[in-house]
Amino acid sequence: MSLDGRTAKVEKINEVTSEETPRVATNLKELNRVLGGGVVPGSMVLIGGDPGIGKSTLLLQVSGQLAHEGRVLYVTGEESATQVKLRADRLGVGNDEFYLYPETDMTAIKKQIDDLQPDFVVIDSVQTMQEPDVTSAIGSVSQIREVTADLLQIAKTNNISVFIVGHVTKDGAIAGPKILEHMVDTVLYFEGDSNYKYRILRAVKNRFGATNELGIFEMRDGGLIEVANPSEIFLEERLAGATGSAIVVALEGSRPILVELQALVTPTVFGNAQRTASGLDRNRVSLIMAVLEKRANLLLQNQDAYLKAAGGVKLDEPAIDLAIAVALASSYHDKESRPSDVFVGEIGLTGEVRSVADIEGRLKEARKLGFKRAIVPKNNLNGIELPAGIQVIGVATLSEALALALD
Template sequence: MAKPKKTVFFCQNCGHEEMKWLGQCPMCKEWSTFVEESVSTAGKSPKSSGKSDVRPVSLSAISTDQEERIKVKIDELDRVLGGGIVPGSMVLVGGDPGIGKSTLLLQVCQSLSMNEKKVLYVSGEESLSQIKLRANRIGKFNENLLLFCETNLEIITDAIEKEKPQVVVIDSIQTMYNEEVSSAPGSVSQVRESTNVLMQIAKGRNISIFIVGHVTKEGTVAGPRVLEHMVDTVLYFEGDRHGTYRILRGVKNRFGSTNEIGVFEMQKEGLKEVKNPSEFMLSGRPKNASGSVVVCAMEGTRPVLMEVQALVTYTNFNMPRRTAAGMDYNRVNLLMAVLEKRLKFQFSNYDAYVNIAGGIKLNEPAADLGVVIALISSYKNKIIPEDMVVFGEVGLSGEIRAVAMPDQRVNEAKKLGFTTCIMPKSSMKGLEVEGIKVVGVDSVAELMHYID
């Protein structure tokens, strides 16, 4: 006799469950996110009434000795993970189709297996021969890497119990299914329950698990948002699939710094590390062109030099156009309003376009000064010296506010051959750097001396 089923509605954003369809989710307040799914009402195991030997433990009795991290030997990935893989952790890797998620994780498996770590690669999307073809392009492998093509979570669990690997890769979580859940693979119920089973394996057996997650058109991991809350680390693989460079960004990390980035270049042999991101961000920079300036931003603990471009041109329409690529559109409007108010610039008759070269997204407030100087340079058609780098936050009163870690920023600029640095005057206290001219400014009005 078939198990009786009932129909429920799940929120695709947060996983909230309701008995009827709702236009707005009462938990996450998102609209039109409920989907209908059938779930089984029988076969659920009752709660155990037996006594457990597990007892609460005093905080003072818990050892603080941490297990040694597993080094991947891929420096860019180790940096994003906070120094390596923590045993027993779960890492979610998300990214657009074709961006290189499977290639990156196969290279991780190669590096770990070559360092005498037993790795199990579980694929629900490719056959063994397809994985072998991709592996031949990457390089040599040894017997420490085991391949398994399966989507049934119970069979996968048995394989993990039998082989006892140190690291497991699941590609992808949307293809896995649990027989105890009646909905289709990829549904909210299946993704949530499958992740929960894998989390119990990771924590109970001290096995590190990487899971690949598909992303939606908005760029977030498909499935319930609770998926990101369950795992220890969330990594996003960004970049243009038609371009050569990829950026691995950590947006959540319980064992390290967030917002760290790793930069890779896609080649025919696989992904190659970019040791100096600043150098490739500035490659192809135009010479003797107005509206171009170099800023120094912090990505986690790493200073990265980027080129900010601005184009201010007279408009033929009643309402000028504003466009921002690579940074917050509203922030650009705010900075333009500061220039109109404090420096009496008339941007109402001009279109303005701001772009961060290199395809990277820049959200740090220290980029404000670079945007302001680029806008002034394009508006007045004045060329910024090629050996100048800037950073600083701009307030609504036109003041230049202090930013964190100024010494790392100045040293990075010096290392790449820049001779002048414009920065907030309040950040110069205790700063001692030789070989580069450091100029402190208090307001946007002082910038005119260095542009004219």
Template sequence: MAKSRSEYVCQSCGGVQPKWAGQCPECGSWNSLVEVAAAGPRTSRSGGMTGAASTRIQMLSEVAVDEAPRAATGMPEIDRVLGGGVVPGAVILIGGDPGIGKSTLLLQVLSALQGRLSTLYVTGEESLAQVHLRAQRLGLVDLDLPVLAETSVEQILAQLSRSNPGFVVIDSIQTLYTETLDSAPGSVSQLRETAAQLVRYAKSTRTAIVLVGHVTKDGAIAGPRVLEHMVDTVLYFEHDPGSRFRIIRAIKNRFGAVNELGVFAMTDGGLKEVSNPSALFLSRHAEPVPGSVVTVARQGSRPLLVEVQALVDRSMVGTPRRVTLGLEGNRLNMLMAVLHRHGGIALGDQDVFANVVGGMRIQETAADLPLLLAVLSSFRSRPWPGDWVVFGEIGLAGEVRPVAGGEERLIEAAKHGFKRAIVPAGNKPRRSLSSALEIVAVGRLSEAIEQF
């Protein structure tokens, strides 16, 4: 059977070229031409061109929706990240560092789905014997799981058409290839074409497909960015080196909230769900220590108590260092300027190191106020009370701005026994949330410093 014709498409302007070149002749972009299968005209069985006659326009109100569109995986943390369960026809892309536990987690998910949904595990990196050994290590010796060792996407789709499973895991997308292209598996053209074929199959048959993706040295999923646009959900595995805890974060989700979080602990028997992640990210000290402030971070729909630590020390070099782990470095520099201008505290000759305990990464502005108070606590060598919680955004004018989900954060703090909360004036609740939690509302940075 003859190979289909290939063409090269520019990823910047979309221009099509008959052969590869280092520079796109239309827009001038370098290294932007990628090989794709040339789209030729397709004919129907009756000999006519396929076109609009095969589809019809429908009113949105007429579209039928299943009563129970989601299937629970049996693992609540996974269901939370996915937005409540697996949607039929959804394509999920999960990425993470090598050895972080992607294959282990998906094997556990397939085990939890047994008896409720027909499944298939397709491995392109390991042999079936290696998959069986992993199942034994996880204690899944009685797992009645259909498995397939194949890398040709045409062969995989043929097997799927015969067995018609409801949930499929492809481990991994970088090992697949299509026979219509001559390039090697893992290349840009192979990733685009194989993923496109799998997405078309998932949508036409309402089969949920999970694609395991490799990551680059920068932590992004390897391959073209269009791969993340094609799928419905993108999940990232995160962990702190040397820690046994794993975090799954939803970066994109068409059927749920983004930045939703699932927390797991790696054990000898696989990944175990952490039901109370706030206790994980809080290191309760025997006595209060300088430079430590507890805040409530919002991850998706879940409020989490985390500890923000800061260390201020005299700089031994001409330019003081500003180092952050789990926080945005540029924002720390901005907050140091606000602390000087509106708090009257100069740290121009001090190194400042900031960290979020437990490997958590905070991307919201609610950590501004606790970060500044932790810096001030370390600078003055005065510990912050261990039963106080703080959150709030700091503006350039020195104001303390409200953040989203204020009541949920306060309820989470009261549930863990905190006695006092310093919050923005705009987040002060109109009703009493807990008699044991005293709420102090501040409108300016100077007012928060006075509480210290």
């Protein structure tokens, strides 16, 4: 038997039908983008995140919207029906096709699914569910594996879309066996600081769409509100005239966003210089500092360096290298870069500035936000149509880019 309940057979690849997978769109366009266009029937989506970040709030809102498209069964193992109802009232969620079921026993849950025949099932959370036939404790590796396997069979056999909430460990990974992420169709991480209002929904695995897509939400008293233009959020509190600041057009999935990278370089008072990064890969920062010292004559070995991506976003792509270097050099020389400049480019160990993906999309986003000049890799300018209203300068080396940025 195949996962969808049909008998498997050998077929010629040319005779296999490849119909477009139907999707159910929610009212949250940011969620639809991260999922690849909407909810795929029969799919299994795992959402992980820190406690209190808003996972249950997101799924409660989505469940209320999906209840207009089909029947929803919301299984809660952490709260009573009354507690969920109180939050649903606050969010304005309610529908005759929206069913609550406070239960942790998988045998009872499977029976309810058979009786109710829902189109969508939400499990909050997978770590609280229990298989009676498994003798280990709730939340153990074997319990999580068996619960997930049961839910996967339910999703594929009955064409039910299943959402499961997963807790994360102190290291930020979803708790339980790694096979949990391999079994599901889509893995989403809900990120952000519970002390701040913005939340980031990131796809790290998606069988029905692109990975590393990004959705931005704002947490309010009435629930999560999607943010249509995240670039404005990441730049809204930028301090005019500050040194150690550079703007990069980063690519998150298919979406270009503008983020301010900040650097503070100061003489060390200890024997070993400190390297601290928030929202950036510390190894990448160390590598770029080594290139700056060797190729741009910046004496950084006796300097502490602190870097962060403003707004709480996490960036990890080669195109941010040049902006990191400009921010470091700006702080080191105590000389500001132009506030209307953006920087895009990968830096090689020999000091060259290497080309990056989707330079046209990045430039259009920068122009839309009112930036006047973009310093980009020279090789990226071959055969592309430059957008009007922004000056684009191609550079081949790091030294050339720094001379332009800090002129």
